[in-house]
Each structure stands twice: as C-alpha cells, then as structure tokens.
Amino acid sequence: MILSGIVLSIICVISVSTSHLWNYQDQYYWPGDLCSKITNQSPIDLVESTMTIMYLKPFVFTNWNKVYDAELLNDGHSIDVYLRYDGPITVEAGGLPGLYKLHQIHFHWPSEHTINGRRKALEQHFVTYQHQYESIDDAKKHYNGIAVIGVLYKLSAQANENLLPIVNNIGKVKNFENSTMITINPSKLLPRNLRKFYRYSGSLTTPDCNEGVVWTIFSDVDSISPQQKHRH
Numbered sequence: 001m002i003l004s005g006i007v008l009s010i011i012c013v014i015s016v017s018t019s020h021l022w023n024y025q026d027q028y029y030w031p032g033d034l035c036s037k038i039t040n041q042s043p044i045d046l047v048e049s050t051m052t053i054m055y056l057k058p059f060v061f062t063n064w065n066k067v068y069d070a071e072l073l074n075d076g077h078s079i080d081v082y083l084r085y086d087g088p089i090t091v092e093a094g095g096l097p098g099l100y101k102l103h104q105i106h107f108h109w110p111s112e113h114t115i116n117g118r119r120k121a122l123e124q125h126f127v128t129y130q131h132q133y134e135s136i137d138d139a140k141k142h143y144n145g146i147a148v149i150g151v152l153y154k155l156s157a158q159a160n161e162n163l164l165p166i167v168n169n170i171g172k173v174k175n176f177e178n179s180t181m182i183t184i185n186p187s188k189l190l191p192r193n194l195r196k197f198y199r200y201s202g203s204l205t206t207p208d209c210n211e212g213v214v215w216t217i218f219s220d221v222d223s224i225s226p227q228q229k230h231r232h
C-alpha cells in the first residue's frame with residue numbers, strides 16, 4: 001500500500017509546557033530562549049502551494065482500537081486525556097523516524113495551525129515520544145524525540161459522537177487541576193482518511209519551545225457541532 005503524504009519542507013521551532021507560569025496573552029514573556037525566535041516557530045500556516053508531495057508507507061497504529069480508562073484533566077491551558085494502559089499504545093511508519101508511544105491527548109480551540117490561511121474550530125493533539133526514552137521530559141531533550149499528531153475540526157450541524165466521552169464530562173473539569181475518569185477508544189479520535197497529511201519539523205507550541213518536534217497534521221478535517229464546541 002502506498003501512502004500519499006504532503007510534506008512541507010519548512011523547519012520550524014516549537015515550545016512545550018512544563019508549568020502553569022505562562023499564558024497565551026503574554027507570549028513575548030514565555031520562558032525559554034527558543035520561544036522568542038521568529039524563524040522556527042510552531043504552529044504555522046500550512047500553505048498547500050508551497051508543499052512538496054511525498055509518498056510514504058502508511059502509519060501503523062498499534063493498540064489504538066481499544067476502550068481505555070482515562071483521566072480527563074484541566075491543566076490550566078487545555079483539557080488533557082491520559083490513558084491508563086498496560087501495553088504501550090504506539091504509532092510508527094508514515095515517515096516517522098522511529099516508534100513513538102502515546103503520552104496524552106489534548107485540545108486547542110480555536111485551532112493553532114491554519115490551512116491556506118483558514119483557522120478551524122478545534123485542534124486535537126496526540127503527543128507521542130520515541131519508545132527508547134524513559135519519559136516525555138527525557139524525549140524533549142532529543143531531536144525527533146517528540147512527535148505530535150494533529151486533527152483539525154470544523155463546525156457542523158451534526159454532533160460528533162466520537163467526542164462524546166470528552167464533551168459529556170467537560171463540565172466536571174471546569175477549573176485548574178480538576179480531573180475525572182472517562183472511558184475512551186483513541187482510534188475513534190483519528191480522522192477517517194489517514195493517508196494524506198502535512199508533515200514538517202517544528203517545535204512545541206507552548207513553553208519551553210523545544211525544537212525538533214515531528215509534526216503531522218491530517219488534511220482530513222473532522223467536524224464538531226457548535227453546541228459541543230461551546231461546552232469546551
């Protein structure tokens with residue numbers, strides 16, 4: 001099987017959050033020297049006319065299509081989902097430089113990335129790190145140590161049933177450090193078309209702006225109803 005992936009030949013920088021001591025209004029003051037760099041910043045506008053098309057092996061998602069207990073947590077900036085699992089949930093191929101383990105899932109509203117200048121209602125990030133590293137913090141120190149897989153959502157009249165485990169429980173985590181347990185199948189949060197995506201090397205989008213993050217944004221945009229987005 002051949003996977004068509006649209007690959008962006010831009011090298012960018014990212015920033016990752018390890019503390020609660022920053023906010024989106026004061027980005028100039030974000031901790032970490034890398035955050036203030038202009039040339040290598042994530043997120044970016046994904047402009048299709050500037051991309052190079054590449055053909056890559058399809059992604060291999062292992063242990064994603066199962067129902068897991070998970071913690072839904074308000075970290076002060078986003079809603080995070082931490083799955084409880086015995087064996088690792090992994091992703092490889094699709095042009096990724098190794099085998100990556102799922103660390104957590106979180107959301108940004110509106111979207112961070114734009115496609116051809118257009119911002120979407122919601123952006124979901126699967127944060128993964130290379131399997132040989134002990135922890136996400138260890139992986140952050142290494143080029144290509146972290147890979148973030150993004151799914152964009154646009155508004156639509158129809159509610160998205162796959163997001164219900166999160167949307168139905170969002171009211172329980174309204175405040176910083178609130179958490180609750182849910183059950184969720186992570187494969188349901190992937191878009192239907194996994195064959196076309198944008199790929200670039202960037203950074204984490206929150207402090208400390210670590211570089212060398214492998215970014216994947218699927219071009220298949222999912223949908224969410226205005227009522228569901230409002231509950232975020």
Ligand SMILES: [Zn+2]
Nearest residue numbers: 106108125205
């Ligand atoms: Zn994110």
